Amino acid sequence: MQTECFFFVNIRTMSDLWLIKIGEITLKKGNRAYFERMLRENIRKKLKQYTGEHGTANKVTNRSGRYYLETTIPETDVVRILETTPGIVAFSRAYRVKKTIEDLTEISLSIARECLNDGIGSRFKFEVRRTDKSLPLDSYGYARELGGRLLEALPELTVDVRNPDFTIKVELREWGYVYQRERQGTGGLPVSTAGRGMLLLSGGIDSPVAGYMMAKRGMKLSAVHFHTPPFTSPEAHDKTARLAALIAPWCEGLTLYSVPFTDCQVKINQSVDRTATTIHTRACMMQISEILGKQRRCGALITGESLGQVASQTLESLAFTDAAVPMPVFRPLIGLDKEEIIVLARRIGTFETAIEPFDDCCTLFSPEKPLTRPDVIAERLVYESIEGLDELIEKAADESEIFRFDALGRTIAD
DSSP: OOOOEEEEEEEGGGTEEEEEEEOGGGGOOTTHHHHHHHHHHHHHHHHHHHHOTTSOOOEEEEETTEEEEEEOOOHHHHHHHHHTSTTOOEEEEEEEEOSSHHHHHHHHHHHHHHHHHTTOOSEEEEEEEEOOTTSSSOHHHHHHHHHHHHHHHOTTOEEOSSSOSEEEEEEESSSEEEEOOOEEOOOSBOTTSSOEEEEEOOSSSHHHHHHHHHHHBTOEEEEEEEEOTTTSOHHHHHHHHHHHHHHTTTTTSEEEEEEEOHHHHHHHHHHSOGGGHHHHHHHHHHHHHHHHHHHTTOSEEEOOOOTTSSGGGSHHHHHHHHTTOSSOEEOTTTTOOHHHHHHHHHHHTOHHHHTSSOOOHHHHTOOSSOOSSOOHHHHHHHHHTOTTHHHHHHHHHHTOEEEEEOTTSOEEOO
16 A cells, blocks of 8 residues: 655745645655655755745755745745646645644634635535544544534535545644645656656657656656758747747756757768658767767657657667667657647647647658668668768767756746
């Protein structure tokens, strides 16, 4: 059975709390403290970037294995910060009160009235967790007592333990913590607990989702985008930069390398059979991405490829592009179909930007009938024989333009 641990975030101006549930981190044993510390630091980083060096003082304290963040940041912004922080499973606005029946009843009545006024419904139940064993009642006893008091004060309420309109949850620890609405978090592991990776960000639907999924597994990402002026427009480049900004909050900030790819792509199109240009272009992109990835101390490349989705994503084509670099290539979307990827893109807010009609370099030079089952060894010999390509690869990497986005998705000026 999975155990849940909680962080508590205190909103000073309202004497509120944000109760944050973490799931997978609790399965860690000897290094659990490291994962908890990284999650706390990621939350602190976002809050500091929100308030700036001279803004609100965000104080994080630890007591009895629980975490409290004191801040005056508005609720909507706290929600956005927490829902885009990998490692958080769910979170709720909560209230901290004394552990007396009277105080617990008072705040529970306030929550119940709010639910009635908002039209949520009149059927309710209590869920109580009592870790303070010195208290006079057990968890069921507190739930029964508090429920009875609410029914007495608000006769329009009814108890429904199977299908309630709202649930009031109570944690009885060093204080009483009372909350009702629960928001879903990203889940997974805190960013920077699983190494570094370089994401190939194309400007389409798939690659931003791939980046989100690897960030959710704790990987710290940088990204690389390839553009081919004058064949691709400034709008296409801007679109990719906006996609980078959209996924930056989940990545705890993101550095984007914009690679001038025209010379490399023209050379490939002049040197190989027309049907094979796509896979050779992908191999070249892998090499440049690996060069830039090593500069960022990355241990893997990440792509948005899904098996069989297009010609360059057949088993044989993927084997050919993998052979271009010794660095591991992660493909978190490999077993998903397009509809599943679109659902994720909508969830993280990248879909509408990704479908803007600006062609990238992959689509512009795509052959009408691409090679789908290349002979890996034979095509590798062709690729290695392209005269002058190695120099063009080094030149493209050296001339890359760098864009940086903070953990809130804002551009960082150099």
